[in-house]
Amino acid sequence: MIKEGSTVLPGDKVAISEELQPGEGTYEKNGEIIASIIGRFRVDRQRMTAIVEPLTKIPLVLKAGDTAICEVKQLTEAMVIVRIIHIAGNKRQIAGEKDGAIHISNIADEFVDDIGKKYRIGDIIRAKIIRVEPAIQLSTKGKGFGTIKAYCTNCRNPLIRKNDLLECPSCGRMEERKMADDYGEGNLDRVI
Amino acid sequence: MLIKDGIRMDGRKPDELRPIKIEAGVLYRADGSCYLEWGGNKIMAAVYGPREALPRHIQDPTKAIVNARYNMASFSVEERKRPGPDRRSTEISKVTSEALESVIFTELFPRTTIDVCIEVLDAEAGTRCAGITAAAVALADAGIPMRDLPVACAAGKIDGTVVLDLSSEEDKEGEADLPVAIAPRNEEILLLQMDGHLTYKEFEEALDLAIKGCKEVAKLQRKALLNKYKTFEVE
Numbered sequence: 001m002i003k004e005g006s007t008v009l010p011g012d013k014v015a016i017s018e019e020l021q022p023g024e025g026t027y028e029k030n031g032e033i034i035a036s037i038i039g040r041f042r043v044d045r046q047r048m049t050a051i052v053e054p055l056t057k058i059p060l061v062l063k064a065g066d067t068a069i070c071e072v073k074q075l076t077e078a079m080v081i082v083r084i085i086h087i088a089g090n091k092r093q094i095a096g097e098k099d100g101a102i103h104i105s106n107i108a109d110e111f112v113d114d115i116g117k118k119y120r121i122g123d124i125i126r127a128k129i130i131r132v133e134p135a136i137q138l139s140t141k142g143k144g145f146g147t148i149k150a151y152c153t154n155c156r157n158p159l160i161r162k163n164d165l166l167e168c169p170s171c172g173r174m175e176e177r178k179m180a181d182d183y184g185e186g187n188l189d190r191v192i
Numbered sequence: 193m194l195i196k197d198g199i200r201m202d203g204r205k206p207d208e209l210r211p212i213k214i215e216a217g218v219l220y221r222a223d224g225s226c227y228l229e230w231g232g233n234k235i236m237a238a239v240y241g242p243r244e245a246l247p248r249h250i251q252d253p254t255k256a257i258v259n260a261r262y263n264m265a266s267f268s269v270e271e272r273k274r275p276g277p278d279r280r281s282t283e284i285s286k287v288t289s290e291a292l293e294s295v296i297f298t299e300l301f302p303r304t305t306i307d308v309c310i311e312v313l314d315a316e317a318g319t320r321c322a323g324i325t326a327a328a329v330a331l332a333d334a335g336i337p338m339r340d341l342p343v344a345c346a347a348g349k350i351d352g353t354v355v356l357d358l359s360s361e362e363d364k365e366g367e368a369d370l371p372v373a374i375a376p377r378n379e380e381i382l383l384l385q386m387d388g389h390l391t392y393k394e395f396e397e398a399l400d401l402a403i404k405g406c407k408e409v410a411k412l413q414r415k416a417l418l419n420k421y422k423t424f425e426v427e
Contacts (some may be wrong), residue, residue: 007422009414010295010332011340011377027339029296034377036297036337038421055421056335057223059242059301092223095242095256095301 001050004043006037008052015050025052057174060092062132067191069148070100070138072123078104080119082127082138088191100136102127108178109141118178122156123150126180144192146180160184194350194362201362206355207342207401209345209408214326214416216333217240224334226324226416231359232316234268237326239334242304250305257300260308262323268315284320290325291344291382292372297337306336317363319345324373324383329413333420341413342382344373345405347398349390354397356405372402376410379403 002017008014014026015033022028023044025037039052062084070082080102084094093171107118119125125147127138140146150159152168152175159166159175161183166175174186182190194201204210210231219225222238229235245251262284266275275283292308308330310323321344328342348358351365363369368388374381389399 002330007418009341010338011375013377025337027337029339034339037335038332038417054335056333056337059223061301093241093243095304096244097303108386113270 001043002041003173004041006041007039007055008041009038010036014041014052020050023047023049023051025054026050027177057092059095060087060090061095062087062097062129062136064129064131066129068100068127068129068138070125070127070189072119072121073099075119075121077115077117080104080107080115084129084136086188088137088189089127097136100127100129102138102140106130106137106139106141108146117176119147120150120153120175120177122151122191123147124179126190126192140178142192143181144182144190146178148180148185150175150177150179150181150183158165158184194365195353195355197345198360200350200355202359206353207404209357209405212412214329214412216329216420222334224330224332224336226326226329226333228293228322228329229271230318230325231357232314233312233319233320233322234314235254235322235326236311236313237323237330238309238311239306239327239330240309241306241334242301242336243307245303245305251303253302256296256301256303257305258289258293258303258308260296260310260327261285262288262310262312262320263344264315264319268312284323285387287383288320288324288327291342292327292331294380294382295328295339295342295375296331296337298344298422300337306331317358317360318371320344320383320385321346321371321373325409325413327367329416332417340375340377340380341410341417342373342375343406343410343413344371345402345409346371346385347402349388349394349398354394354401356401368394368398370398370402372399372406374403374406376407387422412424 012035020077040056042051067088069083074081133136213229218227226237253424324344349368373383
């Protein structure tokens with residue numbers, strides 16, 4: 001086993017299989033544990049695993065708990081289908097599946113009767129990922145979550161907040177949405 | 193006359209490399225990048241992804257696609273090169289993709305592509321080796337898990353002598369060119385091509401020499417990456 005805390009590169013042997021189990025950032029081949037990324041070598045003594053803590057940015061794989069910025073793609077009776085376009089605080093593009101669903105019970109804290117009064121196709125929303133397997137599930141419960149930018153269903157112009165409702169500046173139409181508390185401010189990287 | 197008393201036209205010994213300079217993480221927008229100078233070659237490599245593969249029908253539900261694109265700038269050679277992909281660069285893109293794919297843990301990122309752009313800004317023989325070497329550094333810089341850090345180097349034959357890392361004249365006038373890419377840890381061969389003629393014995397000699405050269409270049413790759421990331425070491 002090499003010294004803990006040393007910087008390793010892909011292909012560097014860090015330990016042998018008798019000593020440790022391969023963990024994050026390592027793999028096992030022919031009885032050796034080898035680093036697969038650039039990072040610092042660590043040992044998890046509880047699990048007796050070898051870990052390489054990345055020193056580089058790593059590929060963005062979605063996980064439960066991430067704050068996601070999504071676009072509403074489709075509305076059904078009990079579900080909102082969204083496409084995740086950004087993860088707050090991360091510059092990288094998403095690796096893998098990007099389509100997710102928000103069940104009607106996860107839209108707001110209160111009972112939701114009509115999905116069309118909460119979200120509309122094309123809305124940009126902030127949501128929390130609550131599950132990634134077997135399919136991505138999101139939730140917009142809580143005041144930080146909900147629409148951060150919505151469009152008029154009549155003329156497609158961006159809506160402006162008027163107290164608890166949204167107003168279209170060009171046609172004057174009033175619409176209802178589940179809004180985030182910072183609607184219209186464009187905070188894409190706010191992590192909640 | 194390419195070699196005289198064991199000294200080549202540019203003053204190198206038969207088993208000597210051209211000067212190499214590698215720098216990791218040079219592009220802001222790319223996920224990982226590398227700039228490499230190898231003799232008269234100037235190469236920029238950028239890695240994007242893993243990201244969603246589009247159109248959807250090219251996605252592989254079991255693993256990521258490694259898509260390397262080798263491109264020569266129109267000003268990279270003496271006579272202006274017509275821009276865009278041609279037969280040669282399409283081939284190099286393919287063999288590079290396959291060499292890189294065999295070291296990347298593609299199964300960790302299903303339905304995605306990992307795009308590697310290799311731009312040749314200035315060319316002087318051995319660009320495919322330089323491209324793979326630069327791409328490897330860029331992939332490591334992007335934090336993509338790999339079995340090993342691939343590296344490439346060429347050997348060849350000039351005036352009946354087997355030599356390492358052909359220069360432009362040696363490539364044109366010489367008898368053979370043998371680019372080799374390996375995973376240095378276990379010397380697994382990732383790419384092996386040959387242009388010209390070698391006897392079986394010469395081939396073995398050239399392959400050994402190329403692998404030796406690869407290991408030299410691998411040291412420089414490691415130095416470039418450690419240079420960038422070792423500064424983080426606080427303890």
